[in-house]
Amino acid sequence: MIIDFIADYYQSIEKYPVLSQVQPGYLAKLLPKSAPNIPEPIETILHDIQQYIIPGMTHWQCPNYFVYFPSSGTIVGFLGEVLSTNFNVLGFNWVSSLAMNELEFVTIDWLGQMLGLPQSFLFFGTGGGVIQGTTFSDQTHCALLNGVKVAGLESKLIPFFLCVTIGTTSTTTVDLIRSLSEVTKGYGILIHVDAAYAGSACIGPEYQHFIDGIENVNSFSLNAYKWFFTTLDCCCLWVKDPGTLTKSLSTRVELLTNNASDLKQVVDYKDWQITLNKRFRSMKLWLVFRSNVVCNLRNFLRSHVKMAKIFQLVESNIIYEVVLPRNIAMVCFRVFPTTLEKELNGCNIESGNIEAKLIDQEYANDFN
Numbered sequence: 363m364i365i366d367f368i369a370d371y372y373q374s375i376e377k378y379p380v381l382s383q384v385q386p387g388y389l390a391k392l393l394p395k396s397a398p399n400i401p402e403p404i405e406t407i408l409h410d411i412q413q414y415i416i417p418g419m420t421h422w423q424c425p426n427y428f429v430y431f432p433s434s435g436t437i438v439g440f441l442g443e444v445l446s447t448n449f450n451v452l453g454f455n456w457v458s459s460l461a462m463n464e465l466e467f468v469t470i471d472w473l474g475q476m477l478g479l480p481q482s483f484l485f486f487g488t489g490g491g492v493i494q495g496t497t498f499s500d501q502t503h504c505a506l507l508n509g510v511k512v513a514g515l516e517s518k519l520i521p522f523f524l525c526v527t528i529g530t531t532s533t534t535t536v537d538l539i540r541s542l543s544e545v546t547k548g549y550g551i552l553i554h555v556d557a558a559y560a561g562s563a564c565i566g567p568e569y570q571h572f573i574d575g576i577e578n579v580n581s582f583s584l585n586a587y588k589w590f591f592t593t594l595d596c597c598c599l600w601v602k603d604p605g606t607l608t609k610s611l612s613t614r615v616e617l618l619t620n621n622a623s624d625l626k627q628v629v630d631y632k633d634w635q636i637t638l639n640k641r642f643r644s645m646k647l648w649l650v651f652r653s654n655v656v657c658n659l660r661n662f663l664r665s666h667v668k669m670a671k672i673f674q675l676v677e678s679n680i681i682y683e684v685v686l687p688r689n690i691a692m693v694c695f696r697v698f699p700t701t702l703e704k705e706l707n708g709c710n711i712e713s714g715n716i717e718a719k720l721i722d723q724e725y726a727n728d729f730n
Contacts, residue, residue: 367408368440371416375424384418431559434662436591438653442646443593453640456628457620466493466644467629469651473586474600476656477564480577483600485629491600492634493586493643524553526579528572529560534692536560540575553579558597560690562589563667566660569690589663591650596643608633666691 392414422433453462470491471484481487524546526537543553555561555576561584563569576582580603586596601607612633622628631640654662670691677684683698 363404375421376426378421380421380424380426382418382420389414389418431588434589434591435593438649439592439646442649446642446645449642451642453642454632454638455618455630456622462642463629463631465648469644469648470598472651473598478570478573479582479600482602483582489600489602490604491598492631494597494599494635495595522551524551526553526555528555528557533686533694534560534689536572539573539579543575543578555579555582557582557584559588563663563690565656566663586647591654592646596647
């Protein structure tokens with residue numbers, strides 16, 4: 363019944379407004395004040411989802427959705443999530459779920475090879491990787507600023523960390539890894555590459571230049587759920603020196619000890635992340651890679667780039683202006699002339715369907 367419900371949702375997804383039309387606090391007014399004391403049939407629950415939940419959703423999978431980043435979840439990704447949830451295992455160390463841990467480091471190496479990462483970032487080399495819940499501000503991922511706040515770092519101190527971005531959030535700008543890494547030489551600065559969105563493009567040879575100089579950095583991450591047919595969440599992180607990472611995050615309690623871990627024969631992912639618990643995220647990524655293969659993933663990404671090139675034709679219309687050169691699959695444009703700026707910004711605030719971006723003191727707009 364739930365599978366049919368999901369199928370019906372996708373069959374009719376375009377009939378819904380992409381952005382919900384409800385007001386804040388709407389749902390609390392519709393639902394009971396406390397949990398039920400008597401079990402309810404699944405038909406009643408699904409009816410309430412249809413009537414109360416769906417109207418309050420932003421429909422990220424809708425073909426008319428053009429906000430934030432591509433939402434490219436597929437049936438294969440959904441089924442991988444179902445399998446993962448079905449097994450309901452926690453992979454905090456090798457013993458807790460042998461196959462889960464080993465599938466993760468195999469899959470993360472597959473993707474690393476597809477991207478053209480050097481062996482120093484792969485398990486089959488001297489590095490390694492992990493699939494996390496999120497990746498690393500107005501330009502790079504907001505998790506970077508959150509991490510700084512958690513660490514209690516103040517501004518205007520001596521830099522010790524550099525975050526290079528491949529595909530900034532607002533304009534898909536690509537930082538030059540080699541040039542920036544040269545600047546930091548001799549200062550002992552850690553370099554991380556945030557390739558959350560645009561890093562996926564590096565599976566295409568025509569975008570390999572984005573990671574020129576990658577051998578000079580300490581870590582690299584991307585969000586597979588943004589452009590690789592997988593569902594939230596699925597962030598892939600590679601590090602050149604796993605020992606430094608695991609030493610800083612390792613926890614040893616009697617409950618989790620085992621011979622394989624003590625002899626350093628296996629990967630214990632609890633030592634690769636802050637949290638202890640770990641989901642079976644590699645399952646959906648593994649299914650996607652096996653069912654779509656590399657060439658099909660490349661063609662999918664190229665189709666998005668092709669559509670963006672075609673969309674640039676909007677600049678031939680006197681109403682619109684492309685404010686920045688297209689990069690990969692993003693076109694930044696605004697309504698012209700600028701004399702309408704105040705009126706347009708009013709529309710942005712009232713409708714919520716147009717998001718204003720301030721770029722070099724000029725407004726550009728993302729339409730959903």
